[in-house]
Amino acid sequence: MLRIAVPNKGVLSEPAAAMLAESGYRQRRSTKDLAVYDPESDTEFFYLRPRDIAVYVAAGTLDVGITGRDMLLETAPADGEGPTAVEVMPLGFGRSSFRFASPVESGIDSVEKLAGRRIATAYPVLLQRYLDESGIKAGVVKLDGAVETACRLGVADAVCDVVETGTTLRAAGLRIIGEPVLTSEAVLVRREGSEEIPAVAQLRRRLRGVLVARQYVLLDYDCPNELLARATELTPGLEGPTVSPLQTEGWSAVRAMVRQSDTNRVMDELWELGARAILVTSIHACRL
Template identity: 35%
Template sequence: MVLKIAIQKSGRLNEDSMKLLKECGIDIANGVNKLKAEANNFPLEVYFLRDDDIPQYVEDGVADIGFVGENVVYEKNKKVQVVEQLGFGKCRLSIAVARNEEYNDVNFLHGKRIATSYPVIVKKFMQERGVEAEIHEISGSVEIAPGIGLAHAICDLVSSGSTLFMNGLKEVETILRSQAVLIKSIGFTEEKQRLLDKLLFRIKAVKKAKNNKYVLLNAPDDKLDEIIRLLPGMKSPSVLPLAQSGWSSVHSVLNENDFWDIIEKLKEAGAQGILVVPIEKMIV
């Protein structure tokens, strides 16, 4: 029994997907231009497919699971289940108009023509807001549509916004914030689910590690209680006496989001010799 996974055959999602599997300790022998590969040390078979095709392959059961952008999942609207957000491939699906347009709210788009590669998502967004707009589906180079008179606005994926700027556009509405997700087919056997649970266990350990840092510091014993209160840790900080009397070594784990605020407070509380170490895996 093997778990069949579909991932993008080229591009950024391919690189990040393969990196995640490697960080999960899964060794995949992937030859050049191969559309199928097997893991050497985990019951996993990898199919390399077009991103847009992955939800269909998973719905049909050709692949059991897939790594794919949320934007593709919602646009294709197939019978699949989103199991886990993967934390990479982050972008947003946004509406943009010409920079010289005076845009106040979504009603600006009433009666306008919108060019997009995501007609299903855009149509739903407009219907929910009671706005009647003409959705013009095009497959590429969406950002040039207003400049050539094809549309009054566009809806496309945005990362930095530089492409919009270079084409004289401004971002005015965010429809969807997207990232890579793990999807699975609806008809999953218990045996397949056990394999998926093993893979998810590894993925969550890798994700948890990326969001946390291991911190070691020296603390004067008379400030120990105050410093410990600042350190949440997984349960509580580890405290070890140092050779120098009156000092202890404190070990803990900090979340990336709170890291700098807590480090500053630790310094103010008297902590010294603070070391920060990346965590490869984190099992809780």
């Protein structure tokens, strides 16, 4: 039986369950359920705090889990502390960055100026590692959340926190300093060195299928044969476009996968080139 850890709360919780449901796994009906068994795939899902997921996976009690990359690096046992957990694949949601910010009026406007200051964070391991690597000596104030308020209340001079839109930082009168310490998104994690069992390989294929179906569309168009080379350069597909003859003499039909974000640009370029009957279809699922 496969055992998977899924975030039970927070911003990763809903999209993680949605992605698993889209991958064909049964998910819990109520947010109060602590675990659910999917008989069809012989898989049990455990709903746990994102902060704890790498701990269970590293210990080998659960085969794989979904958590944030920042959480994984914060909570997985470090080298030399026994088995740890590692990233298997990014899952394309829960994107954020982990970065420094300070009150606008503080005069702390560069990472160097953090030396000798107090920095509040809910990710003390990540922060300390970054400070050590950068040779910056600063105090780390460990908080549980709502870190942005720490400066105003006088327990820190700067913060290092998760930023998505930046709204929370702005509301607290903070401005970003320096480059991101880390860019994060939801990731699938497994125990380091563990051999991949077939059920995990299947899970990965299913998740990849969802990722691709979300990121790509199918593009069909008709194209005069003399333009085929240039048209298929615009739509190379993943392995190569499918080209079949049209009944109309001198024309072919082309089908290729295209990145959703490129769709309109590619359609415009194909039209300019002379392609016609350009159709876009969404992909519901795939195995590649």
